[in-house]
Amino acid sequence: MTLTTAARPHPHPQKQKQTRRRPRVGTTLTYLSLIAASAVVLLPLVVIFLTSLKSYGEISDGQGALALPDDWLNFSNYATAFTDGHLLTAFGNTAFILLFSITGTVIIGSMTAYAIDRFDFRFKKLVMALFLIATLVPAVTTQVATFQVVNSFGLFNSRWAPILLYMGTDIVAIYIFLQFIRGIPRSLDEAARLDGANSFTIYRKIIFPLLKPAIATVVIIKGITTYNDFYIPFLYMPSEDLGTMSTALFRFKGPFGAHWENISAGAVLVIVPTLVIFLFLQRYIYNGFAQGATK
Amino acid sequence: MTRSRTVSTASPPAPPAEPGPTGKQNAPRRSRQPARGGAPWRDRPMRTITPWLFLLAPLALLVTFTYVPVGNMIYYSFTDWDGVSPDRDYVGTKNYTEIFTRPELFRVFAVSFYYLAASVVQIVIALYFATVLSFDLRFRNLFKGILFFPYLINGVAIGFVFLYFFQDGGTLDSVLSWFGVGADHAWLGSPESANTSMAGVSVWRFTGLNFVLFLGAIQSIPGELYEAAQLDGASRWQQFRHIIAPSIRPVLSLSVILAISGSLSVFEIPYIMTGGATETSTFVIQTVKFAFQFNKTGLASACAVVLLAIILVVTWIQRRLVPDEKVDLV
Numbered sequence: 001m002t003l004t005t006a007a008r009p010h011p012h013p014q015k016q017k018q019t020r021r022r023p024r025v026g027t028t029l030t031y032l033s034l035i036a037a038s039a040v041v042l043l044p045l046v047v048i049f050l051t052s053l054k055s056y057g058e059i060s061d062g063q064g065a066l067a068l069p070d071d072w073l074n075f076s077n078y079a080t081a082f083t084d085g086h087l088l089t090a091f092g093n094t095a096f097i098l099l100f101s102i103t104g105t106v107i108i109g110s111m112t113a114y115a116i117d118r119f120d121f122r123f124k125k126l127v128m129a130l131f132l133i134a135t136l137v138p139a140v141t142t143q144v145a146t147f148q149v150v151n152s153f154g155l156f157n158s159r160w161a162p163i164l165l166y167m168g169t170d171i172v173a174i175y176i177f178l179q180f181i182r183g184i185p186r187s188l189d190e191a192a193r194l195d196g197a198n199s200f201t202i203y204r205k206i207i208f209p210l211l212k213p214a215i216a217t218v219v220i221i222k223g224i225t226t227y228n229d230f231y232i233p234f235l236y237m238p239s240e241d242l243g244t245m246s247t248a249l250f251r252f253k254g255p256f257g258a259h260w261e262n263i264s265a266g267a268v269l270v271i272v273p274t275l276v277i278f279l280f281l282q283r284y285i286y287n288g289f290a291q292g293a294t295k
Numbered sequence: 296m297t298r299s300r301t302v303s304t305a306s307p308p309a310p311p312a313e314p315g316p317t318g319k320q321n322a323p324r325r326s327r328q329p330a331r332g333g334a335p336w337r338d339r340p341m342r343t344i345t346p347w348l349f350l351l352a353p354l355a356l357l358v359t360f361t362y363v364p365v366g367n368m369i370y371y372s373f374t375d376w377d378g379v380s381p382d383r384d385y386v387g388t389k390n391y392t393e394i395f396t397r398p399e400l401f402r403v404f405a406v407s408f409y410y411l412a413a414s415v416v417q418i419v420i421a422l423y424f425a426t427v428l429s430f431d432l433r434f435r436n437l438f439k440g441i442l443f444f445p446y447l448i449n450g451v452a453i454g455f456v457f458l459y460f461f462q463d464g465g466t467l468d469s470v471l472s473w474f475g476v477g478a479d480h481a482w483l484g485s486p487e488s489a490n491t492s493m494a495g496v497s498v499w500r501f502t503g504l505n506f507v508l509f510l511g512a513i514q515s516i517p518g519e520l521y522e523a524a525q526l527d528g529a530s531r532w533q534q535f536r537h538i539i540a541p542s543i544r545p546v547l548s549l550s551v552i553l554a555i556s557g558s559l560s561v562f563e564i565p566y567i568m569t570g571g572a573t574e575t576s577t578f579v580i581q582t583v584k585f586a587f588q589f590n591k592t593g594l595a596s597a598c599a600v601v602l603l604a605i606i607l608v609v610t611w612i613q614r615r616l617v618p619d620e621k622v623d624l625v
Contacts, residue, residue: 116350121347144586
C-alpha cells in the first residue's frame, strides 16, 4: 500500500511552500556537508575506475593512486578480467540463479500471502508465528547445520543449492505480498467464485495479476540481494566453473596477487550492472528497500 | 477488467449475481450458509484443504532450510561431531564450557564493539542527512542517490575497493598527502587500526539504508505540522526535536536492533579484506572456520547457538522496550 502512494513523485506538495523560508547561513554549510559526503562516497569508487584503465607499469611507478591513466581507452584489463577471471561464466551462473530464485520467490511468496490472507484455517496463527520467528534467525549462523541438510540432498556444488536456499528463506517477500494483498478487495474473489472459479484460478487470474507492483518490488530487492550475496555461493559452490559474480571476483585475490589493475577492472565489471539498474529503477529501489527493511 | 477475464464455466448457481456482481451484492453471500446446488468451493473438506495446498511448498522450504537446521544445530552442539564421519558422541555441555572458558574464543566479541560504535556513527550521519534532504534543496535527488548507492554494491567489490583504498600508497595515503599528512601508515597492519578501518567501511556501506529509512519516515510527516510550528515561531532545532524525532522513533528503534544484531554477526567485509588476520576475526568468521576448515562441527554449532541466543535476547529486549506497532502480522 505504501508503495502506491510513495511512488508518486511529490507526495507532499505542501512542503515546498514551507521550505522557502530557509535560514540562509546554514544553507552553505548544508551544501558543504553534502558535497563532502558525496566526495567520501565517490572517491574510493572513482579511484578504482581510474586504476582499471592503467597499465601495471603505471601503477607500480609510484605516482600515487589518484594519478590519471595515460590512456583513457585502455580496456585491456577488462579483457583480462573477463577471460582469465572467468567473469563470463560467472555472469551466466548468476543469471541462471537469479532467474530461478526470483521466479520461485515470487510464486512461493504470493501463494503464502494468498493462503494466509484469504483463508481461515486451523493453526493459521502457528503458521504465521513460524514465518515470523524465522525472520529472527540470522541465516549466517545456521549455515553450519544447513550445510549438512543441503549436502544430504546431494546438492553441494550445484547451482540448485543457492536457488533453493534463496527461495526457501525469503520471508521479507512474503511480508511485502501480504501487505499488498490486503488492499485487494475481497469482492473480486467473491465475484469470481460466483462465476465458478476455484481458488487456484482466483489466485492465478485475479490476485497474481493485481500483485504486479508488489512483484516489481520483490524482483528488485531479491535480484539485488541475490546478485550481491557472497556467503552462500562461496559455501555451496566451491567448484571453479560454478563461480557467481561475487565468488568469481573473490577468486581474483589469488592469481592476480598485486595486479590491482585487473582486480579493479573486475570490481568495476561487478559494480556496473548494479549502477545501471539503480539509475533506471531508482524510485522503486528506495521504496523496495525501505519496505523490505521495515517489513 | 480482471473480472471479465475469469473463466465463467457454464454455471448453474446464483441468478442474482448475473446482472452485476458488485461488492455490495456479494456481501451477504459470504455468510456460511450452504448455497443451493453446493458449488465445489463450499464443501467443507475442500475448503479446509485448499490453504494447505498453497502452503505446502512454502512450509516445506521453511521447515527444511530454517527449522531443521536450527534443530540439528542445537543437537550437534552437544556432540563432538566433525561433520564428516558417521559416528558422533554425546559430550554434554563440553562445547559450551569451551566457548565460555577459553578466553580467546570469546574475545572475538570485542571486535563487535568497533562495529557497534560504527553503527552509532552511521545512524547519526544518516539522521543528519535525512533531515537535511527532507527539505527542498538543489540536486536533492542526486545527493540522495549518491548517499544510498553504496548499500547496493556487491560486498566483494566493496572489499577490494577498500583494500586498495587502505593500501600503502593507496587512495587514502594519497589524499592525506594533499593535506600534508605524509607518513605511510599500514592501515590494515595493526589490530586496532585494521578494525577501525573496516568499521569505517561498514559506515560507508550501510549509512545509505538508514538514511533512506529515516528520509521515508520524515517525509511521511504532514507538511502542515511544520507550517503550524513555524507560525508559532519554532526554530529548526525545535522542529527537529518535537516533530521529526517522535515520528521516526519506530524506524530508529528498528535501526538500533539491526545495528546490534548486525555488529554481532559481521562477516563479509573482514572475511574478504583480511580473512580474519591481525585480530580482525569476528564471531561468525571464527564459527565458519571451526565448521569448514577445522571440521569441528560440534563446537561451531555451539558457537552458532550462542550467537542465535544473544540475538534473540537482544530482539526480545528491544520489543519490550519499544512496543513496535509495525509488527502486525494479521
